[in-house]
Amino acid sequence: MTNEVSPPVTLTAAPSSGRMSQFTEFWFYFSVNKGAVIGLVTLIFLVLVAILGPFIAPHAPYEQFRESLLTPPAWQEGGNSTFLLGTDAVGRDLLSRLIYGARFSLFIGLIVVTLSMVTGVILGVLAGYFRGWVDALIMRIMDIILAFPPLLLALVLVAILGPGLFNAMIAIALVLQPHFARLTRAAVMSEKNREYVVAAKLAGAGHIRLMFKTILPNCLAPLIVQGTLSFSNAILEAAALGFLGMGAQPPTPEWGTMLAEAREFILRAWWVVTFPGLAILITVLAINLVGDGLRDALDPKLKRS
Amino acid sequence: MFRYIASRVLLLIPTFIGISFVAFIFIRLLPGDPIIALAGERGMTPERHQMLMEQFGFNRPIWEQYFSFLWNIFHGDFGTSIASKRAVLADFLSLFPATLELSICAMLFAVIIGIPAGIFAAVKRGSIFDQLSMGIALVGYSMPIFWWGILLIILFAGILHWTPVSGRMDLVYFFKPTTGFMLIDSLISGPKGAFKSAFSHLILPTIVLGTIPLAVIARQTRSAMLEVLGEDYVRTARAKGLAPKRVIGIHALRNAMIPVITTIGLQMGLLMAGAILTETIFSWPGIGKWMIDAIAKRDYVVVQGGLMLVALIVMTVNLIVDLLYAVVNPRIRVK
Numbered sequence: 001m002t003n004e005v006s007p008p009v010t011l012t013a014a015p016s017s018g019r020m021s022q023f024t025e026f027w028f029y030f031s032v033n034k035g036a037v038i039g040l041v042t043l044i045f046l047v048l049v050a051i052l053g054p055f056i057a058p059h060a061p062y063e064q065f066r067e068s069l070l071t072p073p074a075w076q077e078g079g080n081s082t083f084l085l086g087t088d089a090v091g092r093d094l095l096s097r098l099i100y101g102a103r104f105s106l107f108i109g110l111i112v113v114t115l116s117m118v119t120g121v122i123l124g125v126l127a128g129y130f131r132g133w134v135d136a137l138i139m140r141i142m143d144i145i146l147a148f149p150p151l152l153l154a155l156v157l158v159a160i161l162g163p164g165l166f167n168a169m170i171a172i173a174l175v176l177q178p179h180f181a182r183l184t185r186a187a188v189m190s191e192k193n194r195e196y197v198v199a200a201k202l203a204g205a206g207h208i209r210l211m212f213k214t215i216l217p218n219c220l221a222p223l224i225v226q227g228t229l230s231f232s233n234a235i236l237e238a239a240a241l242g243f244l245g246m247g248a249q250p251p252t253p254e255w256g257t258m259l260a261e262a263r264e265f266i267l268r269a270w271w272v273v274t275f276p277g278l279a280i281l282i283t284v285l286a287i288n289l290v291g292d293g294l295r296d297a298l299d300p301k302l303k304r305s
Numbered sequence: 306m307f308r309y310i311a312s313r314v315l316l317l318i319p320t321f322i323g324i325s326f327v328a329f330i331f332i333r334l335l336p337g338d339p340i341i342a343l344a345g346e347r348g349m350t351p352e353r354h355q356m357l358m359e360q361f362g363f364n365r366p367i368w369e370q371y372f373s374f375l376w377n378i379f380h381g382d383f384g385t386s387i388a389s390k391r392a393v394l395a396d397f398l399s400l401f402p403a404t405l406e407l408s409i410c411a412m413l414f415a416v417i418i419g420i421p422a423g424i425f426a427a428v429k430r431g432s433i434f435d436q437l438s439m440g441i442a443l444v445g446y447s448m449p450i451f452w453w454g455i456l457l458i459i460l461f462a463g464i465l466h467w468t469p470v471s472g473r474m475d476l477v478y479f480f481k482p483t484t485g486f487m488l489i490d491s492l493i494s495g496p497k498g499a500f501k502s503a504f505s506h507l508i509l510p511t512i513v514l515g516t517i518p519l520a521v522i523a524r525q526t527r528s529a530m531l532e533v534l535g536e537d538y539v540r541t542a543r544a545k546g547l548a549p550k551r552v553i554g555i556h557a558l559r560n561a562m563i564p565v566i567t568t569i570g571l572q573m574g575l576l577m578a579g580a581i582l583t584e585t586i587f588s589w590p591g592i593g594k595w596m597i598d599a600i601a602k603r604d605y606v607v608v609q610g611g612l613m614l615v616a617l618i619v620m621t622v623n624l625i626v627d628l629l630y631a632v633v634n635p636r637i638r639v640k
Contacts, residue, residue, distance in 0.1 A: 035440070143316075144323035147616045147623075149578040152596060156612060159600050160334045236449055240582055243451045244597060259452060266455055267463045277452030284447040292443070 029297035036293020042286035050102040057096040058084070061253045065091040070269045086271045088262065094271065097253035098279050104254045105235045105283055108169055112234035113227055115173035120180025121223065125211045127181065128188030139185070142178035150175040151240060158246045165248040168241045175237070176230045183226050187219030221298040228291035232284040239280050255280045309631055313624060320620060328613040329374050332605050339363065343387065343605055383610030388602055393610030396595065402485025403473060404584070404591035408576035410507055411515035416569060419519045423526025423565075427534065428553060438523065445520035454513040454586035461509060468505050471588035475502045514583040518572045525568050529561040536560075563634050570626030577622065578615040 031037055049056065059065075071087040072079040079086060085094040123142075127135040145153070157171035158164075191197060192215065200214045241247030242256025250261055255276040262272035332339055340357050341349065349357075358364050362373060377383070383393040422442075426435040462470040469475070473487050478499040482490050488507070491499035533539060534557055542556045543549075581593035588594070592615065599607035 035443075140319045140323060143320045144327060147320060147324055147620050148327075148612065149575050149581075149615065149619065151581050152578065152593075152612070152615060155581070155597065155600055156331060156608060159608070160331065160336070162336065232447065236447075239449055240451060244581070244585065245601070256449075256451075259449075259455070263455070266459050270459065273452075273455055273459070277449055277456070280449045280452065281444070281447060284449070285444060288443055288447050 026297050030293050033293040033296055035289045036296070039286040039289025039293065042282065043290055046102055046283055046286065047106060049099055050106045053099050053103050057093075057099045058082075059093040059096040061092065061097045061100040062251055063092060063096075065093070067091070070265070070272070072269070073271050085275055086269070088258075088272045089265060089269075092251075094275055097258060098255070098275060100253040101255045101258065101276065101279060102283070104165070104248065104252065105238070105280070108165070108172075108238045109231040109235045109287075112169050112173045112176065112238070113231045115170070116177040116230060116234075117180050117223070117227055119173075120177040121184045121216070123177075124181040124184025125188055125216060128185035129192065129207070129211050129215070131189075135185070138181065142181050145175065145178045151237060154237060154241060155244070155246055158241065163246045163249060165238075165252065165254065168238055168247040169234075172234050172237045172241070176233060179226055179230065180223065183222050184216075184219060187222060188215055191215050191218050224298060225291060225295045228287055228294055232287040232291070235280065235284055235287070306631070310628060313627055317620060317624060321617075324616040324620070325375055325378065325613060326371070328609050328616070329371050331612065332609055333367075335605065378613065383613060384606040386599075386604055386607045388599075388604045388607075393607055394614070396607070397592065397611065397614050399485075400591055400595050403487075403589060404580070404593065405577060406486045406488065407507070407510055407514060407580065407583070407589060407591060408573065410511040411576060411580075412518060412569065412573055414511050414515035415518035415522050415572075419522030420526050420565065423523040424530055424553070424558065424561075426523070427527045427530030430531065435527075439527065442520040442523045445516045446524070448516055448520075450513055450516060451582045451586055453516060454509070454583060457509050457513060458586070468508050469502075471586075473503065473506050473590060474499070475506075478502055510583050510587045510589055513586070514576065514580050518569075518576070521568060521572065522565060526561065526565050529564050530557060533557045533561040563630070566633065567626055567630050570622065570629065574619045574622030574626070578619050 065083075065087060068080075068083065068087055069091045070089055071083050071091075073086040074081050074084050076086075083093050083095070085098070087093055088097070123138050127138040148156075154168070154171040154175050157174065158167050161167035161170065188211075197210065197214055200210060205214060238247055239254070239256030239259070242254045243260045245260060248254035248257045250257055258276040259273065262269075262276065266273050332343065340354055340361065340363065343361060344357050362370050365373075381394055383397070385392055386396060389396065422438050426432075426438050429435055458470055461467045474491075478491070478496055480490065480494045480496065480499065483493060484490055487503035488500065491503045534553075539552060539557050542552045547556075578592065580589075580591070581597050583589065584591045584593040585597055592611070596608065596611045596615070599605075599611060
């Protein structure tokens with residue numbers, strides 16, 4: 001760290017009336033990126049589908065129509081309009097299961113990101129603010145977590161905790177958490193010696209206030225971007241765990257678990273394999289598009305150019 | 306430079322202790338009686354239980370158990386598999402070439418396509434090629450690779466019959482493994498057609514495993530190039546009349562590659578640690594499949610030893626990447 005003379009910063013003192021113009025500015029930069037807008041629209045659509053699931057799904061996700069096993073999608077020969085995307089091996093409606101699956105995936109993403117972000121940010125702020133042995137201890141623990149391949153570590157944790165959706169979420173949150181800690185630590189360290197922090201300290205602000213009210217709000221931009229990335233990562237990892245039989249258990253309509261169940265039919269019924277994977281891909285892609293847009297809109301380096 | 310190396314190596318010691326502690330504590334955290342979990346036997350007599358307790362050393366104080374665990378590791382003893390009764394290290398070493406061969410191929414695939422695509426996209430910023438390739442890269446980056454693998458199997462193995470479905474080699478070919486790399490072994494000592502078989506078995510797993518590294522490398526190369534192309538020294542090089550090819554190929558590329566090389570190294574470390582999903586889908590007999598099988602079979606000694614070995618690989622590769630980074634980027638050393 002060098003003792004560079006930082007320009008007089010008035011970032012923190014943004015009056016509340018400026019909040020609207022801040023948002024307008026953000027939207028200006030965000031909407032330049034067409035992909036990001038497409039991603040956002042898709043994501044909103046998916047969220048609506050997830051919320052309205054029980055009202056729009058044509059059938060119950062667990063209901064088995066024994067007389068129509070492995071019915072192809074409606075547009076293919078042998079399909080019918082009762083089951084738009086066809087049925088699976090025990091006669092459950094694929095479309096309804098995909099709709100319910102959206103609830104699982106978005107819920108998983110939300111919980112995992114919240115868990116890993118909260119713990120990671122707290123650890124990162126502590127490490128970056130106090131430095132010294134606190135920093136060394138926290139960062140070595142993060143190094144240890146990062147020394148294991150993420151999916152393997154998640155699998156081992158699930159082996160300890162027992163397979164299931166809830167345990168899978170905890171495992172994934174733990175695996176994703178070091179990224180937040182590292183990022184927060186770096187951001188806090190670069191903000192810590194700025195004049196506004198020194199001023200707040202002189203004004204008598206305590207450690208907790210300095211850490212979480214003075215410094216943290218100015219470190220949010222990279223954290224928001226990392227949050228979106230982790231959101232999509234969490235969905236992918238949860239689906240991977242489900243696929244390997246260590247995540248959500250059948251008959252839960254989780255997309256990865258559905259894929260695992262469908263594996264033996266890959267050469268007989270393309271739809272049972274194709275659609276769950278496509279659902280994962282579209283969701284993750286939409287979130288990543290939004291993430292790219294957020295990065296462009298929040299990165300001051302890119303703004304100036 | 307020596308000081309930098311020394312400090313990097315010293316930092317590994319706490320990480321190593323932490324990793325070994327995680328691997329050590331793992332078996333003790335399993336729900337239920339660890340002896341039953343380890344031995345995998347039902348209806349054990351108390352005498353047998355007591356015997357196993359002594360055999361695994363659970364009757365000794367916990368710190369003594371940890372130190373004997375460390376002691377064994379330093380002597381190359383990572384335990385013995387309950388299922389196969391073979392030493393964990395021996396199993397690991399016999400399977401590692403398969404994983405290494407696949408990860409080298411996947412990384413070559415990613416680098417050979419990713420870097421030129423990234424450079425070209427940056428140079429032609431905003432062009433159709435730029436938008437298209439970066440769009441594809443984002444799709445690749447978002448790909449659930451277990452599904453991607455299945456799709457490729459359906460198309461190329463199921464419908465077109467261009468490639469085999471899974472495995473490393475057709476069963477009709479049999480030859481002595483010398484290096485453990487099928488591509489090399491089949492060339493040295495294999496019968497006619499063995500190399501072709503090894504090669505065709507590698508194609509789909511290589512694509513599947515290489516997809517995400519490819520997307521990451523292409524995106525990173527592009528953004529690193531864009532950043533460098535805006536620098537003053539590139540403008541100077543242009544201003545003094547150097548040919549655009551020379552400016553891009555020499556002045557810009559050399560600096561833009563620094564972060565990309567780091568990414569390649571870190572990705573390589575993770576790939577070498579075993580591609581669980583890819584190896585599972587293609588029944589590739591490597592470290593990833595070995596680990597997931599051990600977890601499924603509750604062969605916890607293998608999981609413990611494998612966890613330790615895998616973390617050691619990642620740690621070593623990351624150290625090498627860090628040191629190489631300091632070699633190519635002198636700014637790091639001074640700090």
